[in-house]
Amino acid sequence: MSEGFTITPDPSREGETPLLQVRDLQITFKTVGGEVNAVRGVSFDLYQGENLAIVGESGSGKSTTATAILDLLAENGRVSGGSALFNGKDLTKLSRKEMEHIRGREIGYVPQDPMSNLNPVWNVGFQVKETIEANTSLRGKAAKDRVIEVLKEAGLPDPASRLRQYPNQFSGGMRQRVLIGIGMSARPKLLVADEPTSALDVTVQRRILDHLGTLTREHGTSVLFITHDLGLAAERAEKLVVMYKGQVVEYGDSKEILADPQHPYTKRLVAAAPSLASRRIQSAVEGKSTPGTVGDAIAVARSEAAQSEVATEAPLISVDNVTKIYNISQGGFRKTQFKAADNVSFQIAKGKTMAIVGESGSGKSTIAKLFLKLEDITSGTMTFDGRDVGSWPKRELLEFRRRVQPVFQDPYGTLDPMRSIGASIAEPLQTHGIGDKASNRKTVAELLEQVSLPADMANRYPNELSGGQRQRVAIARALALKPEVLVLDEAVSALDVLVQAQVLQLLADLQAELDLTYLFITHDLGVVRMVADDVTVMRQGQVVEAASTDEVFENPKEQYTIDLLVAIPGGKFEFGKSA
Amino acid sequence: MPSNHKIQRYVAPVEETPVAAVDAVKFDGKASSVWGDAWKDMRSRWLTWACLALIALIAVVALFPQLFTSQLPTGAACDIANFRQAPGNGHVLGTDAQGCDVYSRLIYGTRASVTVGLVATILATLVGCVIGAIAGFYGGWLDAVVSRLGDIFFAIPTVLGAIVVMQVMPWERNALTLAIVLAVFGWPQIARIMRGAVLSAKNADYVTASIALGVSRAKILVKHVVPNSLAPVIVIATVSLGVFIVSEASLSFLGLGLPLSTASWGADISAGRATLRTDPALIFWPSLALALTVLAFMTLGDIVRDALDPKARARR
Numbered sequence: 001m002s003e004g005f006t007i008t009p010d011p012s013r014e015g016e017t018p019l020l021q022v023r024d025l026q027i028t029f030k031t032v033g034g035e036v037n038a039v040r041g042v043s044f045d046l047y048q049g050e051n052l053a054i055v056g057e058s059g060s061g062k063s064t065t066a067t068a069i070l071d072l073l074a075e076n077g078r079v080s081g082g083s084a085l086f087n088g089k090d091l092t093k094l095s096r097k098e099m100e101h102i103r104g105r106e107i108g109y110v111p112q113d114p115m116s117n118l119n120p121v122w123n124v125g126f127q128v129k130e131t132i133e134a135n136t137s138l139r140g141k142a143a144k145d146r147v148i149e150v151l152k153e154a155g156l157p158d159p160a161s162r163l164r165q166y167p168n169q170f171s172g173g174m175r176q177r178v179l180i181g182i183g184m185s186a187r188p189k190l191l192v193a194d195e196p197t198s199a200l201d202v203t204v205q206r207r208i209l210d211h212l213g214t215l216t217r218e219h220g221t222s223v224l225f226i227t228h229d230l231g232l233a234a235e236r237a238e239k240l241v242v243m244y245k246g247q248v249v250e251y252g253d254s255k256e257i258l259a260d261p262q263h264p265y266t267k268r269l270v271a272a273a274p275s276l277a278s279r280r281i282q283s284a285v286e287g288k289s290t291p292g293t294v295g296d297a298i299a300v301a302r303s304e305a306a307q308s309e310v311a312t313e314a315p316l317i318s319v320d321n322v323t324k325i326y327n328i329s330q331g332g333f334r335k336t337q338f339k340a341a342d343n344v345s346f347q348i349a350k351g352k353t354m355a356i357v358g359e360s361g362s363g364k365s366t367i368a369k370l371f372l373k374l375e376d377i378t379s380g381t382m383t384f385d386g387r388d389v390g391s392w393p394k395r396e397l398l399e400f401r402r403r404v405q406p407v408f409q410d411p412y413g414t415l416d417p418m419r420s421i422g423a424s425i426a427e428p429l430q431t432h433g434i435g436d437k438a439s440n441r442k443t444v445a446e447l448l449e450q451v452s453l454p455a456d457m458a459n460r461y462p463n464e465l466s467g468g469q470r471q472r473v474a475i476a477r478a479l480a481l482k483p484e485v486l487v488l489d490e491a492v493s494a495l496d497v498l499v500q501a502q503v504l505q506l507l508a509d510l511q512a513e514l515d516l517t518y519l520f521i522t523h524d525l526g527v528v529r530m531v532a533d534d535v536t537v538m539r540q541g542q543v544v545e546a547a548s549t550d551e552v553f554e555n556p557k558e559q560y561t562i563d564l565l566v567a568i569p570g571g572k573f574e575f576g577k578s579a
Numbered sequence: 580m581p582s583n584h585k586i587q588r589y590v591a592p593v594e595e596t597p598v599a600a601v602d603a604v605k606f607d608g609k610a611s612s613v614w615g616d617a618w619k620d621m622r623s624r625w626l627t628w629a630c631l632a633l634i635a636l637i638a639v640v641a642l643f644p645q646l647f648t649s650q651l652p653t654g655a656a657c658d659i660a661n662f663r664q665a666p667g668n669g670h671v672l673g674t675d676a677q678g679c680d681v682y683s684r685l686i687y688g689t690r691a692s693v694t695v696g697l698v699a700t701i702l703a704t705l706v707g708c709v710i711g712a713i714a715g716f717y718g719g720w721l722d723a724v725v726s727r728l729g730d731i732f733f734a735i736p737t738v739l740g741a742i743v744v745m746q747v748m749p750w751e752r753n754a755l756t757l758a759i760v761l762a763v764f765g766w767p768q769i770a771r772i773m774r775g776a777v778l779s780a781k782n783a784d785y786v787t788a789s790i791a792l793g794v795s796r797a798k799i800l801v802k803h804v805v806p807n808s809l810a811p812v813i814v815i816a817t818v819s820l821g822v823f824i825v826s827e828a829s830l831s832f833l834g835l836g837l838p839l840s841t842a843s844w845g846a847d848i849s850a851g852r853a854t855l856r857t858d859p860a861l862i863f864w865p866s867l868a869l870a871l872t873v874l875a876f877m878t879l880g881d882i883v884r885d886a887l888d889p890k891a892r893a894r895r
Contacts, residue, residue: 005589005591007587007589008587009587010585010586010587011585011586011587012585012586032620238586239586244596244598245596245599247591247595247596248589248591249590249591249596250589250590250591251587251588251589252586252587252588252589253585253586253588256586256588257588262590263590263591263593263596263598264593264598265596265598268598268601372791374787374790374791397793398793401791401792401793402793404791405791405792406787406788406791408784408787408788409784410784413783413784413785414784414785414788415785416783416785416803416806416807417613417807418612418613418614418803418806418807419803419806420612424785427789427792427794428792431789431792431793431794432792432793453604454604457604460606461612461613461615463612463613463616464606466602468602469602469604474788477788478788481792498601498602499601499602502601502602
């Protein structure tokens with residue numbers, strides 16, 4: 001087991017005692033399979049007014065560390081060693097009562113999911129007031145005034161009239177502001193923010209983090225960020241703790257670490273982080289380059305030759321003035337109309353990748369559903385290979401289904417948990433009456449190999465697979481019918497950054513090998529830069545800007561596109577510059 | 580550390596923090612499915628085996644009562660002159676008010692009680708699953724009609740409904756009709772659970788993926804949606820098995836269940852009521868048999884539910 005490491009006082013903070021001193025923290029969980037050491041020897045110093053970010057992928061122990069500091073570990077977890085000194089008191093040794101006194105009052109907390117962290121049956125004012133009354137001596141009118149003040153500070157417009165509103169009347173961003181208000185309400189010395197904005201759109205995320213930065217600076221509050229986003233961490237925190245499998249692999253000045261990562265894991269993480277500076281992934285198959293690490297492949301710039309061969313032939317997919325109107329029932333017989341897609345047009349050439357990018361509610365997923373014929377088009381036309389998708393004859397629908405296949409977002413929902421991997425991949429073959437049992441078994445093995453998974457996985461069930469592996473199985477299933485088009489609806493959004501880069505590389509290789517055309521739906525502009533030839537930016541159902549990827553990134557025409565680009569966390573950093 | 584660092588820089592030694600391949604595939608042991616995992620969990624609990632042993636014993640008794648007693652529970656075997664005898668003298672548990680052997684009535688009563696419980700559960704589960712699945716999957720007016728129909732049956736307590744039905748058709752009182760009547764009033768509960776499970780399963784991405792593959796709606800329902808919705812139904816079914824056995828006892832207790840010529844625990848509890856104070860053993864033995872049987876099935880239902888819920892597994 002690791003011994004932890006020695007923390008020396010920061011040279012610039014000579015003589016000052018850190019607000020939070022975590023030393024060799026060990027956390028153990030009791031599970032059915034025995035004891036699991038989730039955190040093994042985490043140490044760091046956090047000074048007054050300083051921001052520190054713990055970065056890592058899921059399962060790295062970053063959130064566990066934060067919950068241990070707040071003494072909110074799940075029942076089966078315990079701190080099995082080390083200490084966390086906060087103002088001289090060891091948080092891991094305090095009684096429940098003493099901890100309750102510190103929590104909220106001296107250490108504030110902003111949770112991850114704004115949708116589930118406000119109680120839906122109480123109005124917002126009540127919930128903020130509850131916190132204030134628990135942590136201060138304010139009561140009655142004074143408490144109410146404080147609620148308004150807190151919400152105003154958190155950047156909620158018109159707080160006085162919003163007190164009586166319920167969480168369901170608030171957008172995600174507004175709820176997060178309320179949660180920040182609650183976290184900051186007692187003027188804590190330390191604020192723990194666990195993935196505070198990962199559920200929000202990038203532009204909202206930027207505004208909220210800017211605001212949080214101003215607020216905490218004003219009050220001299222230290223912030224402990226927990227995040228999976230390296231760019232966000234570097235932008236919002238001076239100090240970085242990089243965690244991997246429960247251990248600290250690198251610790252120090254965040255800009256220094258990003259510019260010059262030393263540990264192989266950090267190097268990998270920095271190389272895979274999508275940013276504005278990323279380049280399109282090149283297929284190792286196509287370029288005949290050595291299939292090195294993921295990072296190497298990303299760094300390869302697009303060759304001029306590949307770009308100039310943009311053919312003048314007819315596009316494989318053509319979307320013309322497509323509109324989709326949903327009738328939303330308002331209870332009873334009243335209905336309102338909602339335009340999910342408004343006069344959308346774009347073309348995709350064979351073998352190319354078109355990314356549709358937008359925030360939630362932009363209509364990007366609606367376009368995918370329409371093209372997959374999962375919903376009917378209200379007006380306009382979509383053509384595929386010169387034929388109208390909308391009026392595709394029913395008896396030839398199977399043919400359309402064979403040629404156009406989807407991959408969805410949620411790796412945990414995309415495979416039927418009751419069926420084996422082999423059965424899931426073979427389903428398209430059976431449905432289309434291709435091959436017999438023996439030949440299908442062979443095809444399944446080939447498909448698994450194509451997505452770099454072992455053939456004996458066919459007998460396994462989805463519960464044994466990681467998110468990235470499930471997503472690769474979903475791609476294998478989509479490829480079973482040898483389709484021409486893959487519709488990738490946020491297909492990599494739920495994956496950790498390294499796994500995401502790996503799947504994107506796989507998609508690039510498959511595209512080169514099988515001459516596939518991709519319709520790539522995403523909210524992440526960094527990912528767009530890595531995979532797309534052309535981009536269509538959508539907002540509230542309408543196309544804002546459409547151009548080649550290089551053009552959109554280097555010379556955006558519309559203000560909204562610029563806003564989106566600026567909002568990418570860490571967008572202005574050059575990752576691994578001197579590496 | 581060079582002094583130009585404003586903040587201490589630490590890099591962990593690579594030997595102490597080895598970096599594994601990204602998203603490496605690692606399997607240990609044999610392949611496992613949802614049900615496989617659940618069974619593995621159940622297998623490791625002694626309570627599972629206790630319940631299964633008890634249920635196996637009950638099944639054997641119900642199928643071959645003559646293996647456990649040489650005496651018959653009814654008719655000529657009963658000698659009214661021998662009424663309410665204490666244990667002994669060839670009667671292990673004594674005799675009842677009719678002079679019948681209590682032990683043999685207990686053994687022979689198993690079949691009636693268990694048959695009613697099992698048949699009612701199977702019927703209610705089948706009907707409930709089919710109706711609930713169709714209502715949940717197809718939705719629209721079909722769902723509205725079926726759900727309201729279920730609500731109507733749901734509003735009538737099972738035993739009350741059965742009392743009315745059994746009252747109007749006294750000529751058809753046997754285990755099968757009793758089971759059918761209980762199932763008629765018992766299916767809406769299963770249908771409700773199934774409908775809810777189907778509603779959540781049908782929106783899963785794998786269902787959408789199958790639609791995009793061109794799989795027909797009916798096939799999706801049977802191949803993907805139903806298998807993923809069965810877990811809660813199986814749990815409720817094991818519990819309702821116990822409930823149905825109790826209902827049979829209640830009806831027989833009220834004199835509306837099985838005819839007196841058929842030995843059943845409910846009928847014996849009903850008969851034992853008269854001598855509760857003078858001879859409590861007469862009501863004790865059939866009550867104990869009923870309680871143990873119901874307990875075995877309900878505990879098994881609980882175990883299955885825990886085994887299918889990974890969170891409940893982690894809590895133990």
